[in-house]
Amino acid sequence: MTGINLLGATGSVGRQAIEVIQAHPGHFRLSAMSVGKNIPLARKIIEACQPKVVSVQRKEDCERLKSEYGHRIKFYYGEEGLAEVAAFSEGEIFLNGISGAVGIVPTIRAIEAGKRVALANKETLVTAGHIVMKKAEERRVPIIPVDSEHSAIFQALQGERRKNIEKIILTASGGSFRDKKREELADVTVEDALKHPNWSMGAKITVDSATMMNKGMEVIEARWLFDLPYDKIAVLLHRESTVHSMVQFHDGSIIAQLGTPDMRIPIQYALTYPDRLPLQAERLDLAKLGVLHFSEMDFDRFRCLRMAYEAGRTGGTMPAVLNAANEEAVHSFLEGKIPFLAIEEWVERAMEQHEPIPDPTLEAVLEADKETRALVRSFLKN
Numbered sequence: 001m002t003g004i005n006l007l008g009a010t011g012s013v014g015r016q017a018i019e020v021i022q023a024h025p026g027h028f029r030l031s032a033m034s035v036g037k038n039i040p041l042a043r044k045i046i047e048a049c050q051p052k053v054v055s056v057q058r059k060e061d062c063e064r065l066k067s068e069y070g071h072r073i074k075f076y077y078g079e080e081g082l083a084e085v086a087a088f089s090e091g092e093i094f095l096n097g098i099s100g101a102v103g104i105v106p107t108i109r110a111i112e113a114g115k116r117v118a119l120a121n122k123e124t125l126v127t128a129g130h131i132v133m134k135k136a137e138e139r140r141v142p143i144i145p146v147d148s149e150h151s152a153i154f155q156a157l158q159g160e161r162r163k164n165i166e167k168i169i170l171t172a173s174g175g176s177f178r179d180k181k182r183e184e185l186a187d188v189t190v191e192d193a194l195k196h197p198n199w200s201m202g203a204k205i206t207v208d209s210a211t212m213m214n215k216g217m218e219v220i221e222a223r224w225l226f227d228l229p230y231d232k233i234a235v236l237l238h239r240e241s242t243v244h245s246m247v248q249f250h251d252g253s254i255i256a257q258l259g260t261p262d263m264r265i266p267i268q269y270a271l272t273y274p275d276r277l278p279l280q281a282e283r284l285d286l287a288k289l290g291v292l293h294f295s296e297m298d299f300d301r302f303r304c305l306r307m308a309y310e311a312g313r314t315g316g317t318m319p320a321v322l323n324a325a326n327e328e329a330v331h332s333f334l335e336g337k338i339p340f341l342a343i344e345e346w347v348e349r350a351m352e353q354h355e356p357i358p359d360p361t362l363e364a365v366l367e368a369d370k371e372t373r374a375l376v377r378s379f380l381k382n
């Protein structure tokens with residue numbers, strides 16, 4: 001029985017992770033979990049999975065749950081609580097399914113505690129990839145990607161030698177507005193942005209798919225996971241999200257991983273790697289699909305993707321600024337406070353105003369994150 005310490009149990013990745021855990025009661029148990037503010041769902045998971053440690057976002061929720069279940073569960077709250085869940089001794093795997101930069105420090109705590117890391121939280125590597133990968137290597141802790149594209153590349157690389165890679169190709173669905181021209185994006189609504197053509201995901205990442213910031217973050221994530229320079233990381237538009245990504249080798253061969261758009265597959269693979277377990281899910285029917293489409297990326301249409309490459313190539317604290325500005329801007333967009341195109345404008349302004357610190361410490365990364373959020377909030381006030 002493998003214990004799973006899960007962050008973000010009430011989210012899209014978290015709920016699907018719990019489905020995987022419950023589908024294999026002989027293999028996995030939920031040892032510890034964190035939730036944010038969704039306490040009714042937290043109660044349901046507690047009743048069903050009986051974790052020994054639970055962290056919630058707010059102190060008052062922690063007190064309330066303690067009075068209900070405190071005799072058999074240890075409760076924590078806030079960022080310290082996330083670190084307690086990450087490092088809980090009875091979990092062998094740390095599955096990071098929280099959203100946002102709040103996921104960085106718990107990943108580092110899990111590595112320090114020697115946990116194998118199944119990583120969905122892409123902000124961890126976007127902002128602190130140089131710190132996290134170095135620490136994981138020092139502690140000999142594997143980082144297994146959960147993000148579907150990176151899981152595809154990771155799977156395509158099994159048995160292959162890194163030196164033979166010509167490039168990796170991340171596929172992009174194009175998001176909710178892929179058929180709209182740039183001038184049509186000025187007055188799109190939150191409701192429209194949240195209609196992803198293929199995947200059912202949390203609100204933040206769904207908006208990131210629409211701006212293509214998601215793909216930009218995935219480029220930076222890939223740079224760290226696979227230790228490749230940016231000119232070996234390409235992006236290709238692929239409407240169907242059937243080919244989850246591919247690796248091209250220097251003899252011209254391409255190895256791709258295909259599947260239905262079902263996150264339980266990469267989540268489960270990260271928990272079972274290098275083995276696999278059966279999964280009761282719809283099978284990909286290529287005959288039914290018939291045709292798959294691929295086309296070049298348009299970097300003018302999707303400015304966030306271009307800015308993410310720029311931030312990645314600049315390095316230092318610049319990716320943390322890209323991420324923090326984007327998190328704040330998307331939050332404001334979701335609250336109906338700014339139009340869709342202001343997201344990329346705010347990210348651009350934050351990057352322009354930042355003097356990057358090379359090879360930053362964790363403290364410098366977190367400081368850049370904090371300063372950028374304050375700056376971007378001042379854009380809203382003005």
Ligand SMILES: NC(=O)C1=CN([C@@H]2O[C@H](COP(=O)(O)OP(=O)(O)OC[C@H]3O[C@@H](n4cnc5c(N)ncnc54)[C@H](OP(=O)(O)O)[C@@H]3O)[C@@H](O)[C@H]2O)C=CC1
Pocket residue numbers: 007008009010011012013014034035036037038039056057097098099100102120121122123146147148199200201202203204205263
């Ligand atoms: N969804 C997907 O299919 C994919 C997601 N990812 C990545 O995985 C991560 C999670 O995405 P997704 O599941 O869609 O996100 P959701 O918004 O669906 O879920 C986020 C989870 O994090 C919790 N949370 C958010 N902020 C805090 C906080 N400050 N303190 C404690 N808990 C918090 C939420 O709690 P609550 O709801 O209780 O408030 C919820 O459990 C992101 O980094 C995303 O980019 C990567 C690939 C695919």
Ligand SMILES: CC(=O)[C@@H](O)[C@H](O)COP(=O)(O)O
Pocket residue numbers: 147148149171172173174175199208209210214215263
């Ligand atoms: C499921 C997953 O991994 C998401 O990151 C998804 O890939 C988003 O799709 P696009 O960003 O390509 O629209």
Ligand SMILES: [Mn+2]
Pocket residue numbers: 147148149218
């Ligand atoms: Mn992805």
